[in-house]
Amino acid sequence: MKRLRFLLPAPLLLLGLLLLTAQTSKPMPLEQTLREYRWKKRVLLLAAPTAEQADFKAQKALLAAEKAGMAARDFVVLEVFYNQLSTTDQQFLTKKTGVSPPAFAAVLIGKDGGVKERSSHPIQPAILFGTVDKMPMRREEMRQK
Incomplete structure (x- = not known):
């Protein structure tokens, strides 16, 4: 019985390997x-048990x-679900932001990396x-635009 060989062109083979690596990383x-994100973006960290949590x-x-x-305002929203965090990430989250499972939390982190506001309820965009x-950095940004 003859074996069939399927040869993929090198670019397709490489693409397949990259996709496999991306899925398993x-x-x-x-x-x-x-x-x-430090010095590049302001982070609004949203922490919740799941994406289905009401406040989230x-x-x-x-x-x-x-x-x-x-x-x-150069925001990025970072969604964090407690059940997907490693033990190290959970400890860091609590130490850095004062947030711990299972409560919802919204945490504003400035471009300097400091916690500027923390809430256990959704924050109105106007607030x-x-x-x-x-913030002085934001005022400077507005002057430059």
């Missing part, structure tokens, strides 16, 4: 993720209506923007 540790869904809905305001717009 571990997520970046939370501490490193926040470090990557409410916060996402509030933010969805304010995409332009979020973009103007979030007001907090950011009072």
Whole structure:
């Protein structure tokens, strides 16, 4: 019996390997993720037990209506689900932000990496923007635009 050989062109083989690697790679540790955003973006960290948690869904809905305001203030929203965090990430989250499972939390982290606001309830965009717009770095950004 003759064996059939299927040869893939090298670019397709490489693409397949990259996709397989991307699917099996571990997520970046939370501490490193926040470090990557430092001095580049303001982070609104949303922590919840699951994506179905009521306050998490409410916060996402509030933010969805304010995409332009979020973009103007260099925001990135970082969603964190407790059941997907490593023990190290859970410890870092508690130490860095004061947040611990299972409660919902919204945490504003400035470009300098410091916690600027923390809430156990969804934050209204107007309040979030007001907090950011009072910051010296944001005022400078507005002057430069």
